[in-house]
Amino acid sequence: MIDFSLSSELADLRDRTAAFVRDGVIPHEREVDAHGELPAETLAALRAQAREAGLYAPHVQKEWGGLGLDMRAISIVFEEAGYSLLGPLALNCSAPDEGNMHLLELVATEAQKEKYLRPLVAGTIRSCFSMTEPPPGAGADASMLRTRAERRGDRWVINGDKWYITGADGAAFTICMALTGDPKSAGQSGGRARHATMFLVDAGTPGYRVVRRIPSLDSGAPGGHCAVEFRDCEVGDEAVLGAVGEGFAYAQLRLAPARLTHCMRWLGAARRALDVAADYANTRESFGQPLGRHQMAQAMLADSAIEIQAARLLIWHAAWMLDTGADARHETSMAKVFVAETVNRVIDRALQLTGSHGVSDELPLAALYRNARPFRIYDGPSEVHRIVIARNVLKAAAIASAERHVHSAEGGEA
Numbered sequence: 001m002i003d004f005s006l007s008s009e010l011a012d013l014r015d016r017t018a019a020f021v022r023d024g025v026i027p028h029e030r031e032v033d034a035h036g037e038l039p040a041e042t043l044a045a046l047r048a049q050a051r052e053a054g055l056y057a058p059h060v061q062k063e064w065g066g067l068g069l070d071m072r073a074i075s076i077v078f079e080e081a082g083y084s085l086l087g088p089l090a091l092n093c094s095a096p097d098e099g100n101m102h103l104l105e106l107v108a109t110e111a112q113k114e115k116y117l118r119p120l121v122a123g124t125i126r127s128c129f130s131m132t133e134p135p136p137g138a139g140a141d142a143s144m145l146r147t148r149a150e151r152r153g154d155r156w157v158i159n160g161d162k163w164y165i166t167g168a169d170g171a172a173f174t175i176c177m178a179l180t181g182d183p184k185s186a187g188q189s190g191g192r193a194r195h196a197t198m199f200l201v202d203a204g205t206p207g208y209r210v211v212r213r214i215p216s217l218d219s220g221a222p223g224g225h226c227a228v229e230f231r232d233c234e235v236g237d238e239a240v241l242g243a244v245g246e247g248f249a250y251a252q253l254r255l256a257p258a259r260l261t262h263c264m265r266w267l268g269a270a271r272r273a274l275d276v277a278a279d280y281a282n283t284r285e286s287f288g289q290p291l292g293r294h295q296m297a298q299a300m301l302a303d304s305a306i307e308i309q310a311a312r313l314l315i316w317h318a319a320w321m322l323d324t325g326a327d328a329r330h331e332t333s334m335a336k337v338f339v340a341e342t343v344n345r346v347i348d349r350a351l352q353l354t355g356s357h358g359v360s361d362e363l364p365l366a367a368l369y370r371n372a373r374p375f376r377i378y379d380g381p382s383e384v385h386r387i388v389i390a391r392n393v394l395k396a397a398a399i400a401s402a403e404r405h406v407h408s409a410e411g412g413e414a
């Protein structure tokens with residue numbers, strides 16, 4: 001049975017999150033600096049209020065200081081948090097920390113959880129995730145990974161370059177993805193089967209360095225997007241996250257839910273854009289009547305409302321799949337493509353409807369526009385997700401066709 005009703009506890013949590021974002025967070029949006037960052041003391045105060053209000057770290061298990069929600073409940077709360085670009089930061093559920101917390105909860109040792117997860121959830125440290133590399137390394141195609149960790153004695157020595165690593169400047173540690181297989185046994189094409197491992201590398205480890213912040217269209221991620229390097233960076237076995245050789249499997253473990261939680265937060269941003277556009281359309285007059293009475297304006301508002309609801313349903317379904325224990329790669333890929341493109345369309349329409357005011361920083365739309373655009377690229381560009389989805393569609397069709405042949409052959413024999 002399909003039931004979209006929320007429990008009274010979850011509806012209450014949703015409403016309290018919405019009120020906190022509206023009354024407690026949005027008034028601070030004007031305090032962000034040129035990098036889109038909030039003053040540290042404001043962020044600390046917001047997090048204290050979120051904690052006090054019982055809204056903090058909704059995605060983390062209770063024993064580590066969170067609310068212990070499942071993915072379906074998270075989708076309700078994250079949408080409300082995403083209504084402001086600062087909401088997820090205030091609740092300590094923004095990327096990349098949120099995805100890292102999830103991965104640490106799943107595969108870290110107890111000692112690693114105490115060292116990294118506990119302070120991350122407490123908000124006393126930040127983290128980053130180092131996967132993407134400059135050409136010819138890993139990008140949309142993760143199997144092009146080149147960063148390598150070699151075994152020397154009882155140590156691992158990491159060498160490689162990464163870039164667009166969100167939050168690296170000021171992060172207390174990074175999760176670094178590196179090849180650990182025997183280079184001689186890697187296939188000619190260096191395919192996905194190659195052996196990779198994730199390492200927890202502390203800031204300050206000799207050989208690990210944040211090279212620079214890379215200026216970009218978006219802002220608002222504490223620590224920016226950075227180029228980082230690993231040069232004979234030595235770590236011990238205690239730095240291995242999970243099992244050696246499981247890096248690509250863990251990347252999926254991290255990315256499938258993480259791409260969906262991105263969708264949840266951005267859905268809130270799309271709703272904000274629609275609300276701003278609708279307010280403007282109700283009050284601004286043109287050609288003798290409010291903008292909202294003109295049918296072309298109405299069509300924009302209606303299309304945005306329809307697409308937001310469709311996006312929400314894709315998220316909820318994929319969240320339910322994840323809650324059942326399914327890997328939900330197909331479903332999270334479909335949600336990622338649709339939500340990323342919907343959010344950009346909705347914000348673009350809102351900006352068009354609000355005219356010059358929409359382009360200015362008087363309204364939140366310009367910031368949303370700048371920050372939402374990269375979502376069509378990170379956590380898998382739309383094109384790559386479409387490839388995965390199409391592959392599944394083709395495979396399903398081939399299986400169905402083979403089954404039809406078997407049935408008709410059996411029918412023929414009878």
Ligand SMILES: Cc1cc2nc3c(=O)[nH]c(=O)nc-3n(C[C@H](O)[C@H](O)[C@H](O)COP(=O)(O)OP(=O)(O)OC[C@H]3O[C@@H](n4cnc5c(N)ncnc54)[C@H](O)[C@@H]3O)c2cc1C
Binds near residue numbers: 128141165167384
């Ligand atoms: C704001 C932002 C934050 C990021 N944060 C992080 C981070 O914290 N950690 C991290 O490791 N990485 C991060 N990234 C990097 C992100 O994961 C990569 O941008 C993404 O994986 C794509 O890799 P690439 O940029 O190298 O694109 P490329 O691999 O160079 O691809 C360029 C474009 O080609 C197209 N394309 C690629 N393959 C195909 C294909 N088969 N068919 C058709 N078109 C194709 C896509 O449109 C793609 O956008 C971030 C990126 C951005 C923009």
